[in-house]
Amino acid sequence: MSAILPYQPTLQSLRSGFNAKGWLNEDVPTFLVQNDCQRAAAHCASVARAAYQLAERFGADPLAAEAGGWLHDVSVIWPNDQRLAAAEALGIEILPEERKAPMILHQKLSVVLAREIFDVRDAAVLSAVGCHTTLKAGASSLDKVVFIADKLAWDEPYDAPWHPDLRAALETSLDEGCRVYLRYLWEQRDALAVFHPWTAEACREMGVIV
Ligand SMILES: [Fe+2]
Ligand SMILES: [Fe+2]
DSSP states (O other): OOOOOOOSSOHHHHHHTOOOOSOHHHHHHHHHHHTTOHHHHHHHHHHHHHHHHHHHHHTSOHHHHHHHHHHTTGGGGSOHHHHHHHHHHTTOOOOHHHHHOGGGGHHHHHHHHHHHTTOOOOHHHHHHHHTTTTOOTTOOHHHHHHHHHHHHOOOSSSOOTTHHHHHHHHTTOHHHHHHHHHHHHHHTGGGSSOOOHHHHHHHHHTTSOO
């Protein structure tokens, strides 16, 4: 049995230091600010807004999409060097690629916080939070909406390299938008710390890798 490594803050300390009121648009910013993550609070607000709009446009549930946007990055309260230890202590299944690049674990850690701190039980929302960085095979429209909202909500004054093509592709469909970003990741794969297997599976399923 592997030893449970110490990690900070613990789920228990987060739970005892925070009381969710039941409104994510208030609870998430309060939680993030309380944990010194002001910037993430602004980012989550942008993703929630973008996700709501994309869901309306592409026939997903706007309120579920908004919830996914609020929650997707709440685990940013664990710095990169704490993510592996936190995931191990919380019993999260860790893939070899995630062990190598623990940053990616934040999508799975956010699912735990969504459930345990914010009391979210909607499996569709938790699914979208849990694949917002990598996407996955068999993704729902809601998964895709939150994935794309995160890529559109960019907190810099200039466009990200994928933005013009992504916006143009979304004029066609949500899937076409996903393909643009997946293709971008695939083309960058040698420069990435790891190429996540869920992304590879999504790429194959959507015809980005043949
Ligand atoms: Fe993220
Ligand atoms: Fe994000």
